[in-house]
Amino acid sequence: MAIAVAYDGSKAAKKVLKYAIREAALRKTTLLLVYALAPERVIKDKDPVVRSFSVADLAKHYKQAITQSVQSILQEGEREVAKAGLKWEARVLNIGKGVGPDLVKFFEEEMDHIDMVAVGIYKTSATGKFLLGSTARYVVFNAPCPVLTVSPVAD
Secondary structure: OEEEEEOOOOHHHHHHHHHHHHHHHHHOOEEEEEEEOOHHHOOOOOOOEEOOEEHHHHHHHHHHHHHHHHHHHHHHHHHHHHHOOOOEEEEEEOOOOOHHHHHHHHHHHOHHHEEEEEEEOOOOOOHHHOOOOHHHHHHHHHOOOOEEEEOOOOO
């Protein structure tokens, strides 16, 4: 079994990872770092030509840049988990329905292997004092298992 952490390298994600590491150590379980690509980052090749590059050529370069960026973010999280001496896995979701829905779909598919989900929360606006971020909110209300939420101001 594992604790799945929605991890994107943000301040909220770094804070929730800290708490998830503590929880995983107490439960003697694995951490699963999950990065869901936002719909605008999901690549769909098309035929038209843009300037001197085809969209397929641009998509190839874009895929490489996104891959490098995501790998760098996940490596940062993996280093923190490794410092704690825990086992970990990392997954990148490229479904494209939206970060929250993609995460929940993945958690549903992996339900037999996940004990808990951990997500960071933050204020998004003045109204945000009463609401979670849209991804965290979606996960909290739709995840098929318990969800640990951690505010970036928590210590």
